[in-house]
Structure formats: C-alpha cells, structure tokens
Amino acid sequence: MKAVVYKEPFSVDVEEVADPRIQDPTDVLVKVTTSAICGSDLHMYEGRTGAEPGIVFGHENMGVVEETGSGVASVKKGDRVVMPFNVACGFCKNCLAGRTGFCLTVNPGFAGGAYGYVSMGPYTGGQAQYLRVPFADFNCLQLPKGTEHEDDFALLADIFPTGYHATELAQVSPGETVCVFGAGPVGLMAAYSAVLRGASRVFVVDKQPDRLRLAGRIGAIPVDYSKGDAAEQIKEQTNGEGTDKGIDAVGYQATVAEGEEQPAIVLNTLVEAVRPTGMLGVVGLYVPADPGGPSESAKKGELLFRIGKFFEKGLRMGTGQANVKSYNRQLRDMIIAGRATPSFVVSHRVPLEEAPEAYQHFDKRDEGWTKVLLKPEMGNGHKKQKVSA
Ligand SMILES: [Zn+2]
Ligand SMILES: [Zn+2]
Incomplete structure (x- = not known):
C-alpha cells in the first residue's frame, strides 16, 4: 500500500x-x-x-x-x-x-x-x-x-477531544474568562470547546493573521502578541485581573514575537495572564528530551518555569495528552x-x-x-x- x-x-x-x-x-x-x-x-x-x-x-x-x-x-x-x-x-x-x-x-x-x-x-x-x-x-x-x-x-x-481536554484540565465553567495560547488547530479547538462550555469571553493569542481571523469567527477575542505583551493585553481587557483560566496549546517549540525559541515563554506568560487561584490546562507538547533545543537544559527537557510566581498566585495546572x-x-x-x-x-x-x-x-x-x-x-x-x- x-x-x-x-x-x-x-x-x-x-x-x-x-x-x-x-x-x-x-x-x-x-x-x-x-x-x-x-x-x-x-x-x-x-x-x-x-x-x-x-x-x-x-x-x-x-x-x-x-x-x-x-x-x-x-x-x-x-x-x-x-x-x-x-x-x-x-x-x-x-x-x-x-x-x-x-x-x-x-x-x-x-x-x-x-x-x-x-x-x-x-x-x-x-x-x-x-x-x-x-x-x-x-x-x-x-x-x-x-x-x-x-x-x-x-x-x-x-484535535477536537484534545482541545476539549484542555478545557477539562483547566476546569472551564460557564461564565468564566479563558485565555488560549496558540491559534493552531488545537488552540482553536480549545477556544471552540471553551465557547461550547459557556465561557463568557475567550481570548486567543497568536501572531498569524489568518489563524486569529478564525478565532474571531468562532466568537473568541484575537490577541496579537506581535503587537505587545500578550499578558498585558489580556489584563487590560479584564480590569487588570487576568482571566479565570488559561490554556497552553503551543508547547515547547514556543517562540517570542521576533521568532526566537524560548521553550517556557508560553507557560510563563500564562502565569502572568491568569488571575490568582486560576487554573492552567496544558496540552501543548513538552518532551523529556529535545535534541534541537535552544539551550543545554532545554535539550534535557528542563525549562526555566516561574514556579515562584505560580506558587504565589496559588495557580494550579493540569497537563498531558488527551484521553x-x-x-x-x-x-x-x-x-x-x-x-x-x-x-x-x-x-x-x-x-x-x-x-x-x-x-x-x-x-x-x-x-x-x-x-x-x-x-x-x-x-x-x-x-x-x-x-x-
Ligand atoms: Zn494529532
Ligand atoms: Zn490500557
């Protein structure tokens, strides 16, 4: 065959x-x-x-x-x-x-x-x-x-169950605000699932205009991170508070707006963008070893995650591939x-x-x-x- x-x-x-x-x-x-x-x-x-x-x-x-x-x-x-x-x-x-x-x-x-x-x-x-x-x-x-x-x-x-799983990991409930990082297919499915679960407002972060347009089409609010810090843009639209829940649909090959890879940038921006006691659902892929990683620690799957801020805000995080x-x-x-x-x-x-x-x-x-x-x-x-x- x-x-x-x-x-x-x-x-x-x-x-x-x-x-x-x-x-x-x-x-x-x-x-x-x-x-x-x-x-x-x-x-x-x-x-x-x-x-x-x-x-x-x-x-x-x-x-x-x-x-x-x-x-x-x-x-x-x-x-x-x-x-x-x-x-x-x-x-x-x-x-x-x-x-x-x-x-x-x-x-x-x-x-x-x-x-x-x-x-x-x-x-x-x-x-x-x-x-x-x-x-x-x-x-x-x-x-x-x-x-x-x-x-x-x-x-x-x-991708539909994986997007849904992200909202399950983040325990998205009716009326809540949610930010989704990544408007690739899984991010869009996560945003779509958040809408299906009754979220009041869903922010979708990316820099690709075509993908942000699709996010807009399903009733989400596009956030272009090449136009300014994503967490700041989200906080501005949530009374400075941040969203109730956050979703990582990017994973370890995350890049800053200029294109440089920073494997922990999405996780760390989520820690900033989600309000204290909020919950993160991580379905973007992280790997125990990344031969092409941008640093020695990244090659071993070790990332500089802001655990201190994460702890201080009483955030919780669910991870892993979808069941x-x-x-x-x-x-x-x-x-x-x-x-x-x-x-x-x-x-x-x-x-x-x-x-x-x-x-x-x-x-x-x-x-x-x-x-x-x-x-x-x-x-x-x-x-x-x-x-x-
Ligand atoms: Zn797949
Ligand atoms: Zn089994």
Whole structure:
C-alpha cells in the first residue's frame, strides 16, 4: 500500500510499504478515508524528536472496516469508524479510570501508545491506504454510515477531544474568562470547546493573521502578541485581573514575537495572564528530551518555569495528552445533532500523493494552511480541494 514515510528532517515521501494484516484476534483493518496532518507530526518532521527515518506518520485516522479478527465482537466489515490517536487496551488500571492516553498495556515500559508516533509503540500510522487497529472493540468509535460530516468526524481522532481536554484540565465553567495560547488547530479547538462550555469571553493569542481571523469567527477575542505583551493585553481587557483560566496549546517549540525559541515563554506568560487561584490546562507538547533545543537544559527537557510566581498566585495546572476516549462519543453526538462543527479549521483536503508539499506548507505556517486532511481515496489525478475560509 501507499503511505507517508519520514525520510529525514523536513522531508517525507509517499512510498510503497507492506500492507498491514490482522496480527491478533482483537485487531481490525481499516481502509482509511481521512487521515489528518497534525501539529505534533511537525515535531517529528522537523527532527525535533528521536523519530527515525522510515516511520509511517498518521495518528488522526478514520475509515471503513475492511477485515475483522476472530475475537472482535462489536465491529463489522463495512462499519465507518474513527480511532482515538491513543492506542489503548480498555482493561488496565489507567484505561479503567478513563485515562486511555496512559494505557499500561499497549506500549510496555511506557504509559500510553499511539499510531505513527515516536516512542509510542509499534503502531504504524494511518497516513496510508490501510491501518491496523488493535483492541478494535475498544478503539473504534462507530459513525453513521455514508460520507456525511466526514471532516468533522475526522477531527474526533485528536484535535477536537484534545482541545476539549484542555478545557477539562483547566476546569472551564460557564461564565468564566479563558485565555488560549496558540491559534493552531488545537488552540482553536480549545477556544471552540471553551465557547461550547459557556465561557463568557475567550481570548486567543497568536501572531498569524489568518489563524486569529478564525478565532474571531468562532466568537473568541484575537490577541496579537506581535503587537505587545500578550499578558498585558489580556489584563487590560479584564480590569487588570487576568482571566479565570488559561490554556497552553503551543508547547515547547514556543517562540517570542521576533521568532526566537524560548521553550517556557508560553507557560510563563500564562502565569502572568491568569488571575490568582486560576487554573492552567496544558496540552501543548513538552518532551523529556529535545535534541534541537535552544539551550543545554532545554535539550534535557528542563525549562526555566516561574514556579515562584505560580506558587504565589496559588495557580494550579493540569497537563498531558488527551484521553480521547473520554470525550469522543459525546463530541460525535454534538456533531450529529448540529451543535458542533469543528471542521471550520480545515483548510485543505488533498490526496496522499500531495502529502510532501502539504507538510512543507503546513510546517512553514503558510497563509491559510491551518489543517490538512489527507484523502487516500482521492488518488492520482484529482485536484486538491482548497476549502474557502
Ligand atoms: Zn494529532
Ligand atoms: Zn490500557
């Protein structure tokens, strides 16, 4: 089958790789209809992780079941399904507690597994024609048959639940004010989720005009940090107080307005922008080792975090990757009911063959490239679809 393969920093190719097959009776094979490119793929793409050449990318996958193992009970050939990016067993103590992002079974020696991601286990990514899904009864979320809401449902694999998880970590309640750092797809989903949860005002911080425009479209207040300190701008609009809650949807590759990388800048600005006793939800990625980090301590995953100010203000912080399975069914039902349309972030739908150039555009944050969906069935010769914003 064809798949998107990592070659070296800033290079992926579409190559023939071995077809996946049923390995365990609890597996299914899915024919991929949509697999999204994610901001977290870019950390690997840029060589900022330990990812080795040859890895097939793709953890945001949906499609139609092609074949089922003999031990699969609830999923049948022809079912339309979307898979959480977390690979999880469903029976370990973390899964039983709903913490499926930290499954103890699927990636021995580590808490948590994922498709197509460095150090997340032996699960080939879904930016390909087919995908093997382990523990399929647990990992497949059933969708209505057909093609309706395809782009919305595809976002249930990661970014919609991850954005929602950020608001859960920050315990966003009705009427509260929230600031979200990063207007990439996850930041926009976090802002959207805060709106869905009844926040009174949601500030979204970025410097990319196209992304700030999208934030404005969902009723958030754009804050351009290239026009002045973000925390100051937020305080000015909240009676000098700061917001009730704050969300980091940027992570360790954070930059100051002039472009220099400062891995702790978003965390430290949040400490400033959120009011005393507030709560931070951190879903932007931080890594235990960053070979390309801008300092010796950053290379070891050690950041200069303003713990003193954090303590003085009595702030709290929740961190970690989303337990997608805790939210995906409910968010699916909001999509079906017309209460949520997360696909407003989708900017491009392209066939697999165009993945290399799509990665380049998305990596450079080229104007208008907010979220790319790969459509393996579009095949050669089809024109890519630019979604009008
Ligand atoms: Zn993702
Ligand atoms: Zn588990």
